[in-house]
Amino acid sequence: MTTELLETEPSTATELFGERIDLARRFTRNLAEQGEERGLIGPLELPRLWSRHVLNCAIVAPLLRPGRTGDVGSGAGLPGLVLAIARPDVTLVLIEPMERRVAWLSEQVEELGLDNVEVVRARAEEARLDAPLDQVTARAVSAFRKLIPLTAPLVRDGGELILMKGAGAPAEVDAAAKEIRKFRLHDVEVLTLGEGVLDDVTRVIRAGVR
Numbered sequence: 001m002t003t004e005l006l007e008t009e010p011s012t013a014t015e016l017f018g019e020r021i022d023l024a025r026r027f028t029r030n031l032a033e034q035g036e037e038r039g040l041i042g043p044l045e046l047p048r049l050w051s052r053h054v055l056n057c058a059i060v061a062p063l064l065r066p067g068r069t070g071d072v073g074s075g076a077g078l079p080g081l082v083l084a085i086a087r088p089d090v091t092l093v094l095i096e097p098m099e100r101r102v103a104w105l106s107e108q109v110e111e112l113g114l115d116n117v118e119v120v121r122a123r124a125e126e127a128r129l130d131a132p133l134d135q136v137t138a139r140a141v142s143a144f145r146k147l148i149p150l151t152a153p154l155v156r157d158g159g160e161l162i163l164m165k166g167a168g169a170p171a172e173v174d175a176a177a178k179e180i181r182k183f184r185l186h187d188v189e190v191l192t193l194g195e196g197v198l199d200d201v202t203r204v205i206r207a208g209v210r
Contacts (some may be wrong), residue, residue: 003147005045005046005047005192006028006029006032006046006047006049007046007049007050007051008113009028009050009052010055010199011149012048012049012055012197013025013054013055013058014200015197016055016059016061016086016099017058017085017086018056019084019124019160020085020088023056023057023085023087023112023114024058024082024086026110026111026112026201027054027077027082027085027108027112028049028050028054030108030111031049031076031077032046032049034075034104038100038104039100040075040101040104041053041076041077051199051200052200053078054078054082055193055194055198056078056142056164056200056202057078057079057082057083057164057202058079058082058083058085058086059077059193059194059197059198059202060083060137060162060164060193060204061082061083061086061087061191062063062133063162063191063204063206064083064090064162065090065134065135065160066089066090067090067091067133067134067135068090068092068131068133068134068135069090069091069092069093069109069117069133069134069135069136069137069153069162070082070093070094070095070129070133070135070136070137070151070154071083071094071136071137071138071159072095072124072136072137072138072141072147072150072151072154073091073095073096073124073138073139073140073141074094074095074096074101074105074106074119074133074176075082075096075098075101075140076101076130076141077094077104077105077108078140079137079139079164080094080105080117080137081094081105081108081112081114081117082107083137084114084116084117085112085114087116088116089116090116091116091117091118092116092117092118093117093118093120093129093133093210094117094118094119094120095120095122095123095124095127095154096119096122097121097122098119099122102119102121104118105117106119122197124150124151124154124202125149125150125153125155128131129154131156131166132154132155132157132159132171133154133155133156133159134155134156134159134160135155135159135160135161135162135193136151136152136154136155136159136160136162136163137161137162137163137164138150138151138163138164139163140164142209143172143175143176144163144165144169144173144175144176144179144205145172145175145176145178146178147148147161147163148161148176148180148182148185149179149183149185150177151163152183152209153183155209157197157209158208158209158210159208159209160206160207160209161185161205161206161207162204162205162206163201163204163205163206163207163208164192164203165184165203165204166203167203169190169203169205170190172205173188173190173205176178176188180207183209184209184210185207185208185209185210186207186208186210187206187207187208188205188206188207188208189205190205190206190207191203191204191205191206
């Protein structure tokens with residue numbers, strides 16, 4: 001696929017990735033070249049690949065704690081691979097059920113030399129991990145009330161959910177009251193990230209897990 005339509009790299013990319021910017025550029029170009037053909041991104045995404053997708057994920061990186069963070073439904077690696085690039089001190093466990101997407105993720109891990117990534121082929125509810133995770137993230141997977149039973153059981157006591165959401169995040173929290181109680185989440189809040197930095201802000205539902 002041609003990359004002629006690929007969005008020009010925004011100046012904020014270097015600020016967010018620092019010395020890892022070259023890895024971010026390689027990943028973004030790989031996704032631009034292969035993403036549509038492999039069913040990872042839609043045909044209209046190239047002109048906004050940096051701003052709408054890569055930087056939208058990178059802005060979440062400061063919320064991660066050193067340890068192991070799962071990315072449920074990792075797909076194209078948004079946010080999992082982006083976070084692994086931005087935070088080499090965090091191990092990212094990419095949980096993805098589709099074989100062709102698992103192949104893509106594994107190829108990128110090898111090509112980019114990311115030694116802080118594990119790829120697990122499984123549905124979230126069937127994933128068998130060797131230890132509970134410190135945090136779990138997800139992007140464009142499902143409504144918050146449906147994500148809670150998929151993600152909370154993967155997290156250790158004292159861990160967190162860091163779930164990327166759209167403008168309807170507050171309403172999703174309200175609609176998930178039953179699941180929040182059932183899975184004993186606490187300190188549930190909606191964070192708006194990237195104001196004054198990104199063209200499109202990123203919203204995150206953050207919740208503690210008991």
